[in-house]
Each structure stands twice: as C-alpha cells, then as structure tokens.
Amino acid sequence: MFEKILIANRGEIALRIQRACKELGIKTVAVHSTADEDAMHVRLADESVCIGPAPAAQSYLDIPSLVAACEITGAEAVHPGYGFLSENARFADILDEHKVAFIGPTAEHIRLMGDKIAAKETAQRLGIPVVPGSDGAVGSNEEAAEVAEKIGFPLLVKASSGGGGRGMKLAETAEDLPTALSTARSEAKSAFGDDAVYLEKYLKKPRHIEVQVLGDGLGHAVHLGERDCSLQRRHQKVFEEAPSPALNSEERARIGAIVAKAVADLKYRGVGTVEFLYENGEFYFIEMNTRLQVEHPVTEMITGLDLVIEQIRTASGAPLALSQDDIQFSGHAIECRINAENPKTFTPSPGTISYFHTPGGLGVRVDSGVYQGYTIPPYYDSLIGKLIVHGKNRNECLMRLRRALSEFVIDGIETTIPLFSELISEPDIVNGIYDIHWLEKYLKRP
Ligand code: ADP
Numbered sequence: 001m002f003e004k005i006l007i008a009n010r011g012e013i014a015l016r017i018q019r020a021c022k023e024l025g026i027k028t029v030a031v032h033s034t035a036d037e038d039a040m041h042v043r044l045a046d047e048s049v050c051i052g053p054a055p056a057a058q059s060y061l062d063i064p065s066l067v068a069a070c071e072i073t074g075a076e077a078v079h080p081g082y083g084f085l086s087e088n089a090r091f092a093d094i095l096d097e098h099k100v101a102f103i104g105p106t107a108e109h110i111r112l113m114g115d116k117i118a119a120k121e122t123a124q125r126l127g128i129p130v131v132p133g134s135d136g137a138v139g140s141n142e143e144a145a146e147v148a149e150k151i152g153f154p155l156l157v158k159a160s161s162g163g164g165g166r167g168m169k170l171a172e173t174a175e176d177l178p179t180a181l182s183t184a185r186s187e188a189k190s191a192f193g194d195d196a197v198y199l200e201k202y203l204k205k206p207r208h209i210e211v212q213v214l215g216d217g218l219g220h221a222v223h224l225g226e227r228d229c230s231l232q233r234r235h236q237k238v239f240e241e242a243p244s245p246a247l248n249s250e251e252r253a254r255i256g257a258i259v260a261k262a263v264a265d266l267k268y269r270g271v272g273t274v275e276f277l278y279e280n281g282e283f284y285f286i287e288m289n290t291r292l293q294v295e296h297p298v299t300e301m302i303t304g305l306d307l308v309i310e311q312i313r314t315a316s317g318a319p320l321a322l323s324q325d326d327i328q329f330s331g332h333a334i335e336c337r338i339n340a341e342n343p344k345t346f347t348p349s350p351g352t353i354s355y356f357h358t359p360g361g362l363g364v365r366v367d368s369g370v371y372q373g374y375t376i377p378p379y380y381d382s383l384i385g386k387l388i389v390h391g392k393n394r395n396e397c398l399m400r401l402r403r404a405l406s407e408f409v410i411d412g413i414e415t416t417i418p419l420f421s422e423l424i425s426e427p428d429i430v431n432g433i434y435d436i437h438w439l440e441k442y443l444k445r446p
Pocket residue numbers: 131156162163164165166168200201202203204206208232235275277286287436
C-alpha cells in the first residue's frame with residue numbers, strides 16, 4: 001500500500017480523496033495554484049505545494065510541475081480526481097517513467113476509451129450493445145451521405161476525440177448533413193486537434209443510464225449497479241440518481257452482467273463508467289469514462305462501498321476482494337450538483353460566501369470544498385458542492401431531499417439550490433418520468 005499520495009485536483013473532489021487517504025492512514029499532498037492558497041483542500045492536507053499561477057493550463061494541467069511536486073514530497077502515487085488530467089494517457093505514461101503510480105487504469109486503456117471510435121469498436125467486440133452508426137470515421141461528404149442514408153435521419157455527427165458535448169452536431173435531414181459535418185469537424189479540430197468524425201443514429205427520447213464498474217486489472221471485475229443521469233443541461237449532468245426509476249431488477253442484472261464481463265475480459269483496473277442511452281427497453285453504449293465520476297456518491301450510498309478506497313487498493317496491485325454476490329443494493333440515492341451560478345440564466349457567480357450552512361441529519365451527505373468567508377475564484381468550474389441524500393426508497397429519498405434543500409443556506413453568491421427546490425416538486429420528477437431532453441424543455445417554458 002502507498003504511504004503518500006499526491007492529489008492532482010482541487011475543490012470538493014480533492015477533499016473527497018483526502019478523506020479516503022486519511023481512513024487508510026495514507027499521507028496526503030495537496031497541489032494548488034496561487035488562486036487557491038486559502039482553499040480547504042490545501043488547509044486539510046498533510047503537505048501542500050504551489051504548482052503555478054491561476055490559469056489551469058499553468059497549474060493543475062501542468063505535468064512538469066506535478067511531477068516535480070511528487071519528487072519534492074516523495075509521493076508514491078497520484079490521484080487525478082475527475083476533469084483536469086484524469087483521462088490524460090500521456091500523464092499516466094510520464095508518471096510511470098518517474099516510478100510514480102497513477103491511481104486509475106493503464107495508459108493503454110485510457111487511450112483506447114478516449115478515442116470514441118476505438119471505444120465503440122471495443123465495446124461491440126466485448127458484447128456490449130452500441131448505437132447503430134457508421135463503421136468508424138467517415139471520409140468525404142459523399143461517403144458520409146451514403147452511410148447516412150443507411151442509418152436514417154435524424155442522426156448525430158460526433159467527433160472521435162469529443163468530450164463535454166463538443167464536436168457533436170445534429171442533422172435532422174440529408175440537407176443538414178454537409179453543414180453538420182463541417183461544423184463538427186472544425187469544432188473538433190480546434191478543441192481536440194483531431195477532425196475525425198463518425199455518424200450515429202439519433203435517439204429521440206432516451207434516458208442516460210450508466211453502469212459503474214470496478215476491476216483489478218487481473219481479470220476480475222464487478223458492477224455496482226447503474227445511475228440515471230438523464231437530467232441534463234447542454235449535455236451536462238445536473239441531478240443523478242441510483243437506481244434508475246426506469247429499470248427493473250432483471251434489466252439491471254442483465255446489463256450489469258454484460259458490462260462486468262466485458263471489463264473483466266479487458267483486464268481493466270480501477271473504477272470506470274460505461275455510459276448508455278436507454279430507449280424502449282434497449283441499451284446503447286455511448287462511451288466509457290476511465291475515471292471517478294462527479295456522481296459516484298449515489299453509488300456509494302446504495303452499495304456502502306467507498307469507491308476512492310477501491311481505486312487506491314486496485315492501483316496498488318491488490319486483487320479485488322469482492323465478488324458480485326457481495327454487492328448488495330440498499331435504498332435510493334439522489335445527488336444535486338450545487339453550482340455557483342444564477343439558477344435561471346446559469347451565468348457563473350463567483351464571489352465571497354458570506355454565510356454557509358449545510359444540511360445534516362439521517363441520510364444526508366454534503367461533499368463540498370467551500371466555507372463561510374471563502375472567495376470562489378473565477379478561473380475554474382462552477383461546481384462548489386454536491387448534496388447527496390439516501391432513503392429506504394425513492395419516495396423517502398425525495399422527502400429527505402426536499403427537507404435538506406430547505407436547510408441549505410449559501411449567501412453572498414448565487415447558486416443552483418432554488419432550481420432543485422423547484423424541480424423536486426415537478427410531477428414528472430416525482431414520478432421518475434423524464435428523458436435527456438426534459439430539463440431543457442422545462443427551462444424554456446414561459
Ligand atoms: P461527450 O463525451 O461529448 O459528453 P457523449 O457521447 O457522452 O458525448 O454524449 C453526451 C450526451 O449527448 C448524452 O448524454 C446524450 O444526452 C447526448 N447523445 C449522445 N449520443 C446520442 C445519440 N446517439 N442520440 C441522442 N442523444 C445522444
């Protein structure tokens with residue numbers, strides 16, 4: 001087991017990882033930019049190293065500074081959290097060259113899943129159902145038009161290197177295709193330096209359902225059930241729950257078994273998420289994330305497992321101590337992402353938190369990196385915390401969530417808390433009947 005871990009991240013996730021390290025008796029090293037000197041993840045770590053100025057490109061994304069911080073502090077492993085360098089295969093390779101462990105899968109698996117076309121081909125080979133579409137990248141517009149006729153419209157043009165919804169364009173009809181292809185290509189070229197695009201059937205009213213997996217890299221893997229992340233704004237998740245209100249236990253066991261077997265066959269190490277769109281009883285693979293997800297706590301609440309501890313154990317080479325039968329699902333959990341944003345316009349609202357009171361009580365968890373008097377810097381993501389609530393069943397979970405939201409006080413800045421207070425009284429949300437377009441439509445209502 002490692003004695004000292006460097007956490008290459010900030011905010012709530014850096015604190016979340018520190019908590020796991022402390023429980024395992026592992027020393028923690030925080031890194032921070034000059035804008036984060038007063039951050040909680042710096043204050044609570046055993047050691048901290050300033051790695052550069054405020055812009056992430058010169059600090060949290062600066063690989064030489066991170067490697068130097070490992071050398072100075074003698075950290076034996078790096079946990080990348082999510083975002084930043086968490087899915088950067090080159091970072092994993094460089095750490096390996098410096099004999100520092102990367103808490104995550106191998107660089108080879110990160111690379112494989114980072115390329116959406118290769119990921120989709122791999123998923124299909126391993127028996128995972130995929131969205132019908134082109135076989136790999138499409139070449140000329142003429143070739144694309146031929147393939148598109150076979151798939152049928154509407155369809156999506158997607159960037160092979162895409163992420164965060166960028167490089168993705170909808171073509172409703174054949175007339176839209178040339179424009180969709182050229183805008184997706186140029187967006188992908190400028191964002192990812194790669195203009196390879198592929199075509200996919202557009203699913204009209206799917207839910208976003210993702211399966212959490214855990215493997216040891218030695219050929220053993222389990223699934224930890226699914227999360228429903230269908231409430232999205234601009235392809236970004238806003239609210240997540242586990243289990244999905246749309247699945248029955250037979251469907252859950254079936255897709256879970258397919259995914260766990262695929263991940264075991266791949267000899268995948270650590271935690272990972274296989275994302276699907278789900279429509280009319282069918283699952284369609286869209287991508288695999290080779291890291292810890294923002295929404296991992298809902299899975300922790302219903303399984304009682306600490307996913308970060310499992311990541312650290314598997315990265316240290318330990319075989320999986322769990323079999324599928326050891327995983328028991330209990331109750332229901334919901335997460336609300338609390339962003340420092342206007343709850344109607346979603347414009348960021350950095351500034352100083354003048355008053356901060358978090359909800360508590362049975363089944364309530366708040367993962368956050370902020371405190372009263374803290375000034376949110378304008379340079380980073382607007383997520384300032386997550387409210388996660390657990391109940392015996394979905395109904396109890398919603399009752400508890402309503403209560404917890406009413407207790408949460410954050411003054412001095414705007415947050416998305418009022419949006420959640422509204423949403424959980426909406427009949428569709430109460431009944432669990434929503435697809436990936438539900439929230440966008442709700443936000444556009446007069
Ligand atoms: P990214 O990596 O850019 O986030 P994903 O492939 O994960 O892209 O897709 C992000 C979101 O876009 C999905 O959660 C879903 O809302 C929508 N989406 C992706 N593929 C399709 C599809 N074939 N049909 C309908 N919606 C899709």
